[in-house]
Amino acid sequence: MKIGIDAGGTLLKIVYFENEKRRFEKRPSSEIDLLIDDLNTYHSADEIYLTGGKAEYMNEKLKQIHGTSVEFDATYRGLIKLMQEQNLSIKRFVYLNVGTGTSFHQADWEGQTRVGGSGVGGGTLMGLSKLLTDLDSYDEIVKLAAAGNRDEIDLKVHHIYAGRQTPIPGDLTASNFGNVLTGNIQDMNNADKIQAVIGLVAETVTAVGISLADGFETEDIVFIGSTLLNNDVMIEIVRRYADLKGVNAHIIENGEYSGALGALL
Numbered sequence: 001m002k003i004g005i006d007a008g009g010t011l012l013k014i015v016y017f018e019n020e021k022r023r024f025e026k027r028p029s030s031e032i033d034l035l036i037d038d039l040n041t042y043h044s045a046d047e048i049y050l051t052g053g054k055a056e057y058m059n060e061k062l063k064q065i066h067g068t069s070v071e072f073d074a075t076y077r078g079l080i081k082l083m084q085e086q087n088l089s090i091k092r093f094v095y096l097n098v099g100t101g102t103s104f105h106q107a108d109w110e111g112q113t114r115v116g117g118s119g120v121g122g123g124t125l126m127g128l129s130k131l132l133t134d135l136d137s138y139d140e141i142v143k144l145a146a147a148g149n150r151d152e153i154d155l156k157v158h159h160i161y162a163g164r165q166t167p168i169p170g171d172l173t174a175s176n177f178g179n180v181l182t183g184n185i186q187d188m189n190n191a192d193k194i195q196a197v198i199g200l201v202a203e204t205v206t207a208v209g210i211s212l213a214d215g216f217e218t219e220d221i222v223f224i225g226s227t228l229l230n231n232d233v234m235i236e237i238v239r240r241y242a243d244l245k246g247v248n249a250h251i252i253e254n255g256e257y258s259g260a261l262g263a264l265l
């Protein structure tokens with residue numbers, strides 16, 4: 001069996017590959033030593049390939065490994081594979097890996113260039129949600145967000161223009177959380193707050209993606225990373241923002257496994 005592991009800041013993404021069959025698994029990065037024990041105990045005869053920020057650490061503790069890859073190269077290889085499988089044949093695109101933080105890349109079928117990063121990502125979603133609502137379960141957070149409404153929290157362009165004609169779409173966010181002081185704070189419940197946090201993360205990374213796409217002369221932006229997982233609110237905000245700006249947002253199924261998959265390719 002071949003095993004590809006992307007050991008990230010928050011999650012360990014694992015791909016098991018045997019007899020042309022693939023199985024995906026995720027574990028919290030806090031359980032990295034448990035995974036290492038499992039691999040040393042049950043998978044000493046298997047081929048293990050590593051990537052991600054914690055790959056070096058795993059490399060030191062594993063009895064044997066077959067290779068390590070630079071995270072950005074592995075992710076690109078895995079992403080191209082998933083795009084081919086999902087019949088997404090865009091030649092030139094920007095992709096965003098929305099993990100704990102976010103990294104931005106411009107790519108074509110020849111390769112990728114990492115063009116930047118932002119500390120705003122899934123870790124921001126988790127951290128701000130905890131501070132604002134005391135919730136810390138990802139599944140609970142994304143589920144609750146769907147029941148919220150961020151209209152009272154965010155300041156929209158049409159709020160500022162107050163009924164007058166707007167030079168850009170009035171529904172765009174003028175300031176994330178910018179309406180809190182003028183809004184009715186008592187009416188802002190946990191679902192609203194979390195939805196606003198997701199809005200902040202989604203709009204920040206998408207705005208950067210849109211600018212990079214413009215500079216790279218493409219209209220296609222590809223999103224990967226566990227922050228999109230079951231995150232309907234995030235996906236809807238990304239799609240709506242992209243629509244307003246005339247770009248195509250592509251959300252890759254199993255995209256969070258790009259690195260793990262690429263590591264064993």
Ligand code: ADP
Pocket residue numbers: 007008009010011012098099100101121122123124125126138139224225226227228229256
């Ligand atoms: P990294 O490679 O930095 O570990 P990921 O692409 O795995 O990043 O994304 C991590 C983010 O995914 C978290 O910050 C969180 O927002 C989200 N997430 C999705 N599922 C989970 C989960 N089960 N537990 C914790 N965070 C999760």
Ligand code: MG
Pocket residue numbers: 008009052099100259
């Ligand atoms: Mg990652």
